[in-house]
Amino acid sequence: MYGHHHHTSQSQYRGHSPAPGYAPPPAGYGGSPMERARSYRGPPPGADPQLWQWFSSVDTDRSGAITANELQSALVNGNWTNFDLDTVKMLMNIFDTDRSGTIGFNEFAGLWKYISDWQGVFAHFDRDRSGSIDGHELANALGSFGYNLQPQILSLIEQKYASPPTGNYGPAPGITFDRFVRACIVVKTLTESFQRADTDRDGWIQISYDDFMKMVLMSP
Amino acid sequence: MYGHHHHTSQSQYRGHSPAPGYAPPPAGYGGSPMERARSYRGPPPGADPQLWQWFSSVDTDRSGAITANELQSALVNGNWTNFDLDTVKMLMNIFDTDRSGTIGFNEFAGLWKYISDWQGVFAHFDRDRSGSIDGHELANALGSFGYNLQPQILSLIEQKYASPPTGNYGPAPGITFDRFVRACIVVKTLTESFQRADTDRDGWIQISYDDFMKMVLMSP
Numbered sequence: 001m002y003g004h005h006h007h008t009s010q011s012q013y014r015g016h017s018p019a020p021g022y023a024p025p026p027a028g029y030g031g032s033p034m035e036r037a038r039s040y041r042g043p044p045p046g047a048d049p050q051l052w053q054w055f056s057s058v059d060t061d062r063s064g065a066i067t068a069n070e071l072q073s074a075l076v077n078g079n080w081t082n083f084d085l086d087t088v089k090m091l092m093n094i095f096d097t098d099r100s101g102t103i104g105f106n107e108f109a110g111l112w113k114y115i116s117d118w119q120g121v122f123a124h125f126d127r128d129r130s131g132s133i134d135g136h137e138l139a140n141a142l143g144s145f146g147y148n149l150q151p152q153i154l155s156l157i158e159q160k161y162a163s164p165p166t167g168n169y170g171p172a173p174g175i176t177f178d179r180f181v182r183a184c185i186v187v188k189t190l191t192e193s194f195q196r197a198d199t200d201r202d203g204w205i206q207i208s209y210d211d212f213m214k215m216v217l218m219s220p
Numbered sequence: 221m222y223g224h225h226h227h228t229s230q231s232q233y234r235g236h237s238p239a240p241g242y243a244p245p246p247a248g249y250g251g252s253p254m255e256r257a258r259s260y261r262g263p264p265p266g267a268d269p270q271l272w273q274w275f276s277s278v279d280t281d282r283s284g285a286i287t288a289n290e291l292q293s294a295l296v297n298g299n300w301t302n303f304d305l306d307t308v309k310m311l312m313n314i315f316d317t318d319r320s321g322t323i324g325f326n327e328f329a330g331l332w333k334y335i336s337d338w339q340g341v342f343a344h345f346d347r348d349r350s351g352s353i354d355g356h357e358l359a360n361a362l363g364s365f366g367y368n369l370q371p372q373i374l375s376l377i378e379q380k381y382a383s384p385p386t387g388n389y390g391p392a393p394g395i396t397f398d399r400f401v402r403a404c405i406v407v408k409t410l411t412e413s414f415q416r417a418d419t420d421r422d423g424w425i426q427i428s429y430d431d432f433m434k435m436v437l438m439s440p
Contacts, residue, residue: 068384084304085383101385150430156437163305164288164312165321190436194429206426209414210370216410216436217376
């Protein structure tokens with residue numbers, strides 16, 4: 001009735017992508033050299049130096065923790081549009097495991113790997129290398145994750161997450177990287193919530209208004 | 221079990237707001253004077269001159285129709301953040317009544333009134349005049365629209381639509397204008413979809429996975 005999420009080994013996709021989705025801020029950003037020297041804290045012992053450098057370049061105010069705004073400023077799609085606030089909030093919710101409201105260095109390691117893995121997935125399914133995912137590529141991606149969705153549902157997902165067509169400038173139509181990740185996580189979250197409620201596994205649930213609203217609003 | 225949407229007369233709120241949510245593009249935008257003169261089309265007979273001027277300033281390429289990108293560039297919140305793409309797409313879906321993919325002048329009249337009315341609603345419920353809606357103000361607004369939602373559901377809506385707190389710069393935490401409108405339309409859409417499925421009006425529905433996904437994905 002609905003597909004199970006076969007936890008695909010996303011590491012097989014790594015290295016496909018020339019790292020779209022991330023642009024380091026300009027050098028020197030984040031206050032005067034004096035200020036930076038004063039507030040600079042070194043990496044924790046054993047930290048990956050490259051990862052520490054990424055972390056420091058996103059943490060523009062050198063507070064030692066990344067805010068949602070700092071993350072949104074650092075994350076761009078292949079077409080240079082910024083990630084939506086909703087995607088940034090979704091990433092913060094997943095990786096701010098100590099619920100501090102910010103991403104510390106240890107949390108950043110997980111976030112970084114997650115985005116890299118998704119970049120590989122995106123590059124893998126963007127068959128025509130257009131930089132965005134069209135309806136056919138979306139169906140392939142969700143199908144390979146184990147979601148066998150009706151054409152009408154796939155079409156609704158495409159309409160909801162695609163960027164609108166523009167004139168001669170601006171992003172191409174289709175689903176950009178950050179909205180592709182969000183669409184996939186929304187399908188996963190809604191499907192898993194439905195499956196938890198469907199205790200007899202017949203593809204139907206009985207649900208109250210309150211529980212319905214909670215189920216939907218808890219999804220990104 | 222769930223509140224009915226008493227269609228409030230939003231005109232009672234008009235005039236409260238110093239028109240946040242809209243900033244005209246810089247003068248001279250939209251090509252050289254030559255290009256503008258060449259492609260310029262006058263207003264239709266009987267058009268409101270002020271409305272035509274707004275329309276023309278949003279239609280930066282003077283094509284006679286407003287694209288989603290032109291609309292997103294023109295619409296800003298009280299704190300100067302741009303509207304989310306999801307809100308812009310929601311507005312296009314409501315007002316692009318001929319499904320051309322763009323907003324013509326006649327469609328723009330409806331869109332303009334809709335945004336003005338919502339600006340009044342927003343100003344009315346932003347009791348502390350902070351420029352954003354907090355949890356208490358959100359509960360008041362949704363309550364006055366006839367939605368008597370559980371505190372847990374209100375809290376989920378606040379978490380989902382609020383902008384995260386920032387440092388000393390950037391938008392204040394809370395729900396900005398465009399996300400407030402989107403949150404209210406989402407609650408309205410989901411509640412009405414649930415009510416349509418709840419034919420015996422007992423606050424419970426039985427629903428298949430496919431219909432559940434469609435119901436959720438059709439909401440903004």
